[in-house]
Amino acid sequence: MKEFDLIKQYFAQRGHVRKDVILGIGDDCAITKVPDNQHLAVTTDTLISGVHFLADAPARSVAYKAVAVNLSDLAACGAEPAWISLSLSLPSYDEAWIDEFVNGLYELTEYYSVQLIGGDTVTGPLALTITAQGFVPPDTELRRSNAKPGDWIYVTGNLGDAGAGLDILKGNIEASAEHRDYLINRHYYPTPRVLAGTSLRRTANTGIDVSDGLVADLSHILRASGCGATVHVDRLPVSSALFDTVGAQQAYRYALSAGDDYELVFTVNEEQRGNLETSLANANVKATCIGQVNGYTGQLDLRLYDAKYELDKDAGYEHQF
Amino acid sequence: MKEFDLIKQYFAQRGHVRKDVILGIGDDCAITKVPDNQHLAVTTDTLISGVHFLADAPARSVAYKAVAVNLSDLAACGAEPAWISLSLSLPSYDEAWIDEFVNGLYELTEYYSVQLIGGDTVTGPLALTITAQGFVPPDTELRRSNAKPGDWIYVTGNLGDAGAGLDILKGNIEASAEHRDYLINRHYYPTPRVLAGTSLRRTANTGIDVSDGLVADLSHILRASGCGATVHVDRLPVSSALFDTVGAQQAYRYALSAGDDYELVFTVNEEQRGNLETSLANANVKATCIGQVNGYTGQLDLRLYDAKYELDKDAGYEHQF
Structure with missing residues (x-):
């Protein structure tokens, strides 16, 4: 060659x-x-x-x-x-x-x-x-280190599909033909949220993409910003394909810890929240508010219907297929 | 990890x-x-x-x-x-x-x-x-495609050292302790000709670095420019370490076909030749004129003391260690 x-x-x-x-x-x-x-x-x-x-x-x-x-x-x-x-x-x-x-x-x-x-x-x-x-444009880039207590935490699209798609391919779970194709495609052909990213420039405080899993990637923001956060697990956006295939509990686990979704997680302060939602709606980008930043440095408090939620410790993304 | x-x-x-x-x-x-x-x-x-x-x-x-x-x-x-x-x-x-x-x-x-x-x-x-x-700066970059018949062909530094260094490491040739260190270092730690490159901006017509061997890389320029060239093998700059270690004939072969020297080959027209030599001298860069571009598309004519010189066909760099 x-x-x-x-x-x-x-x-x-x-x-x-x-x-x-x-x-x-x-x-x-x-x-x-x-x-x-x-x-x-x-x-x-x-x-x-x-x-x-x-x-x-x-x-x-x-x-x-x-x-x-x-x-x-x-x-x-x-x-x-x-x-x-x-x-x-x-x-x-x-x-x-x-x-x-x-x-x-x-x-x-x-x-x-x-x-x-x-x-x-x-x-x-x-x-x-x-x-x-x-x-x-100068001074509009989203940095991990700019989150402030009180910021609302958003995520674009749905979480967990790519992880379930991978598990289908590995034979770990089964799905109906229709869901199977959808979930596998989400693993093989992720959508980069390009328009969402540029729409966030002047309103969001921070941004990161979900490559290693929501918990891992949100933690990068919290560490870099010296903040903590509360995330409402029941508000995590999951597709009906994922929900139908594995049920709510497992869907949450995928959404929290499976990687490769390439959705954007970002934070916005109360003042800019309306502008941000308008800007995302204009760009036809779905985004869901899943929690709020607080001042408890390094602590990520997961809540399921307001009760404490424990994520399996070894559920993080390992970068190994 | x-x-x-x-x-x-x-x-x-x-x-x-x-x-x-x-x-x-x-x-x-x-x-x-x-x-x-x-x-x-x-x-x-x-x-x-x-x-x-x-x-x-x-x-x-x-x-x-x-x-x-x-x-x-x-x-x-x-x-x-x-x-x-x-x-x-x-x-x-x-x-x-x-x-x-x-x-x-x-x-x-x-x-x-x-x-x-x-x-x-x-x-x-x-x-x-x-x-x-x-x-x-705009419009000053050196492109492979700008060589013109009549351009003089230059090369910085010495050629062939890195190839000999590799052959010493592989046990294919032997060298004195002093030459051994020098040649191996030239293989392991090549010098990028950064100052030479910026010095050539407004005077040279084309430039390329010698990564695959002089013949291969000069041919890229000739092909891209639709030209041919005569190269005087006896004028190729070789180090005394290389010359002492393998003799003239083998030194020429290394200089022509061994890769990884990362010297620059460039061409300059007659009019700019004086400016170029001044500019390189100011930057303390050694460069040697080794031949001339001509209009015989795709032909690289190698000469040793004006007689035709044949390079072994399989002497090209193979990118395999």
Whole structure:
């Protein structure tokens, strides 16, 4: 396999072309232009076969998810995506696999007008690293460290579907044909909440995406902000597919601790709450208030219908498939 | 191993801090600012154990080389380095190895005032991907496609040392103790030609770095520019260490086809030649004129004292250790 030929053949002649890309794939560097009065948001995520995705995951999903995970990080900061670089490590040259992979990649980049500006293709164990870049106006980025006692805690979309989808694939749980497809798709093809992220810029105090599970990711915000929080487990948004498949108790557990949902968790103060809800409604983004930040540093108080709720300690996401 | 703790412990509290980094390691994204009137150069390179470096390479070298390779790509476009993101895949948690790795990383980033702005740490086969970003004034970047017939071909530094160093490590050749250390160091710790790259901006027509070997990399320029070239093998710059160790004939072969030297090859027209030599001399960069571009598309004519020189066909760099 000639890595140059591979890159050229599959990537150089396809995909969205942006005006702010002055020199794209094919040289030592890409050359781009950040718009005046915008800051640059940069994130990098690596996905390894058998660690971050099932070894037999469809190629389309591998690419789709890798892009989604990175766009999700941009969204969590309120950034609008612009460019990605891809480093792809392949054990062998499998044209059908690569075709499917490229389709999955361009599916998302086309949708969000993101351009692939470069990368690397190497021989090695199946793994990929994407660096995504986007723009955010100065002083509007969402930081983990800005939560304040009294802030309301919101989450976009539904939680727990991706975890249940993975458990279906692993044979741990069963679902009806319809729910099965829905939940597995939520695992294989997560939706990055790009529009939600940019809608939150001037109203939310903090944001993070749910990659490791709600409890783990909300805890990152609380630690960085020196706060605590109360979360009402009964208010967690779960899909009817998840609810019907595993029942309420197990649905809550998925919602709290399964990762890979890539919904956004954010906090907003009382004053901005109305503006935020209007802004999200205009963008057609579903968001649910699930609790409130308080001053009890590092404490996450889970409540089920106002009674204390205990989450199994070993229910956290382990990044192992 | 908790990946967050690992990142925090080793990376968050150390290294160069730049004013254009608004938000560094620890959030979903880094937030940075590109200076007004500068374009952004972006490059990504992956190094895999056993493919791009010896499985028993020192950790310091693994990190150093990964940074050098990326800064070299920026230099090849004439860009000044600013930030890197690191994705590190580690099979296990080995504190001594990580310490040494971090030292190698910061050795180069400190020297070039580059800030590590983020990344990812995952469990998997030993591999790392770095995305490096830098600045280049509009319309001054060096592209592969701009060579013109008549351009003089130059190369910085010496060629072939890194390839000989690798062959010493593999037991293929022997060297005196002094030369051995020098050549192995050139393999393990290549110097990115950062200052050379920025010095070439307004005078050179094209640039590329020698990662796959002079013949392979110069051919990229010729193909992209629709040109041919004559290269005088006897004028290739080789170190006395390489010359003393393997003799002239073998030294030429290393210089032509061994990779990993990370010197810059560039072309300049007659008119700019004097300015370029002055500019490189001011920056204290050694560069040697090794030939000339011509109009015979795709033909690379190698000459040894004006006689035709044939390079073994299978002498190309194979990216396999």
